Amino acid sequence: MRELIINPNEKQKTFFESNAKYTAYGGARGGGKSWAMRTKLVLLALNYNGIQILLLRRTLGELRENHLFPLLKLLKGIAKFVSTEKEFRFPNGSRIKLGYCDSENDVLQFQGQAYEVIGLEEATHFTEKQFIALTESNRISGNMENQSFRPRMYFTCNPGGVGHDWVKRLFIDCNYRNNEQPDNYYFVKSLVFDNHFLMKSNPEYVNTLMALPEIRRKAMLYGDWNSFEGAFFPEFDYEKHTCEPFPLEKSWIKFRAVDYGLDMTCCLWLALTEDRRIIVYRELYESNLIISEATKKILALSPRNEPIRYTIASPDLWNRRQDSGKSGFEIMTSNGLKCLQKANNSRITGWRVMRECLKGYNSLDSRPKLVIFRSCQNLVRCLPLLRFDEFVKEDAADTPHEITHAPEALRYALMSREPSFKKKSAPFSGSIYSFDNPASDNSGYESFIEY
Numbered sequence: 001m002r003e004l005i006i007n008p009n010e011k012q013k014t015f016f017e018s019n020a021k022y023t024a025y026g027g028a029r030g031g032g033k034s035w036a037m038r039t040k041l042v043l044l045a046l047n048y049n050g051i052q053i054l055l056l057r058r059t060l061g062e063l064r065e066n067h068l069f070p071l072l073k074l075l076k077g078i079a080k081f082v083s084t085e086k087e088f089r090f091p092n093g094s095r096i097k098l099g100y101c102d103s104e105n106d107v108l109q110f111q112g113q114a115y116e117v118i119g120l121e122e123a124t125h126f127t128e129k130q131f132i133a134l135t136e137s138n139r140i141s142g143n144m145e146n147q148s149f150r151p152r153m154y155f156t157c158n159p160g161g162v163g164h165d166w167v168k169r170l171f172i173d174c175n176y177r178n179n180e181q182p183d184n185y186y187f188v189k190s191l192v193f194d195n196h197f198l199m200k201s202n203p204e205y206v207n208t209l210m211a212l213p214e215i216r217r218k219a220m221l222y223g224d225w226n227s228f229e230g231a232f233f234p235e236f237d238y239e240k241h242t243c244e245p246f247p248l249e250k251s252w253i254k255f256r257a258v259d260y261g262l263d264m265t266c267c268l269w270l271a272l273t274e275d276r277r278i279i280v281y282r283e284l285y286e287s288n289l290i291i292s293e294a295t296k297k298i299l300a301l302s303p304r305n306e307p308i309r310y311t312i313a314s315p316d317l318w319n320r321r322q323d324s325g326k327s328g329f330e331i332m333t334s335n336g337l338k339c340l341q342k343a344n345n346s347r348i349t350g351w352r353v354m355r356e357c358l359k360g361y362n363s364l365d366s367r368p369k370l371v372i373f374r375s376c377q378n379l380v381r382c383l384p385l386l387r388f389d390e391f392v393k394e395d396a397a398d399t400p401h402e403i404t405h406a407p408e409a410l411r412y413a414l415m416s417r418e419p420s421f422k423k424k425s426a427p428f429s430g431s432i433y434s435f436d437n438p439a440s441d442n443s444g445y446e447s448f449i450e451y
């Protein structure tokens with residue numbers, strides 16, 4: 001077997017020596033986080049016979065670049081890589097399995113499995129729900145010789161991202177809740193200046209970080225967790241903006257909003273009440289639907305006795321598709337979804353409208369202007385996860401992409417009610433359904449939502 005020669009810097013040594021239940025490392029760019037993570041896991045695999053280790057990144061591409069290729073090089077002649085299982089097997093029975101969790105539910109694949117050690121690389125790219133789900137798999141596996149080993153998780157992280165708040169709360173603010181034990185959490189801060197290897201081999205990298213826009217520079221060069229704003233919609237309040245489903249009034253105007261993609265189709269059903277509020281009362285949220293299937297599902301979820309005034313959809317649906325020469329709009333229309341309207345895709349204006357809507361109250365009885373049925377689980381889940389874009393002020397980040405579909409559909413829906421976008425003839429004409437209550441058709445409707 002060949003020898004492994006490693007030379008960790010002082011911060012990396014501190015990280016290696018921690019045996020806290022949860023240890024996080026980094027907090028800025030280039031501090032040697034990824035190196036420290038994979039080296040620590042390899043040391044554990046070599047030192048503890050039969051240890052089971054899981055190393056996760058958010059996407060497969062990141063996993064490959066960041067860890068698979070360097071590990072293949074590092075472990076040549078030391079451990080065997082089994083590509084079908086994406087795992088390194090060591091002669092002493094230890095195993096390092098590589099995984100990724102592209103979408104929220106991908107963590108479920110690890111349920112029922114046991115790993116003494118789990119490494120979350122770029123932990124702020126994971127949601128708190130994913131982290132909590134993974135803690136269930138962090139236990140003694142039964143393969144390990146040393147049964148007194150204390151299961152643990154290691155994290156690397158930078159500020160920003162969908163998991164900014166929970167990582168900051170646990171490792172930076174040390175603000176613990178319920179049964180969280182302070183002794184379980186340990187943070188080792190490291191900056192690019194601590195990474196002597198990088199400072200020597202690529203000193204210009206510091207200048208690159210220096211040249212970043214101020215907010216990002218503070219975070220990525222100095223590890224400032226307060227420079228990034230957290231949630232994109234801090235106004236969203238689960239108690240205030242969601243409710244259990246209740247029967248809708250027949251007189252309320254109903255419409256739909258669609259964000260179509262093969263990776264995810266999100267359709268929301270919305271109602272406008274007489275007291276000028278919007279209720280999101282149903283959602284379709286499903287991946288891998290071709291356009292005709294998505295259309296059928298949308299129609300199947302819309303009962304005949306529920307007239308839909310119009311359906312607003314992302315403008316790219318009007319682009320011709322290379323395969324069929326037809327646009328998504330044509331495919332949806334030919335499959336029976338009529339009255340499709342192109343959404344106004346002005347992102348920043350749209351987010352502003354949404355923010356106002358979340359802040360707004362009905363002046364008569366102080367009820368919130370926007371209410372979402374709790375049965376719309378994906379919209380309720382994704383709205384608070386949305387983060388600020390790190391480069392475009394006032395825009396939301398488009399990663400992780402999975403969480404953007406439902407908020408975008410809601411943005412299209414609310415923009416269809418936005419005053420400057422209103423065209424009397426647009427959303428109201430040509431409904432395939434006969435509208436039950438023509439008297440209320442246009443009167444007062446144009447000014448339903450007051451922004």
Ligand SMILES: Nc1ncnc2c1ncn2[C@@H]1O[C@H](COP(=O)(O)OP(=O)(O)OP(=O)(O)O)[C@@H](O)[C@H]1O
Pocket residue numbers: 007008009012026028029030031032033034035036158195197198
């Ligand atoms: N102790 C070390 N010995 C040798 N090389 C190291 C060491 N620490 C870090 N490096 C090297 O420094 C470079 C940057 O390290 P690494 O990729 O781990 O940083 P990072 O904090 O993960 O960066 P990023 O913020 O971009 O993810 C890499 O080439 C890595 O191999």
Ligand SMILES: [Mg+2]
Pocket residue numbers: 033034035066
């Ligand atoms: Mg890294």
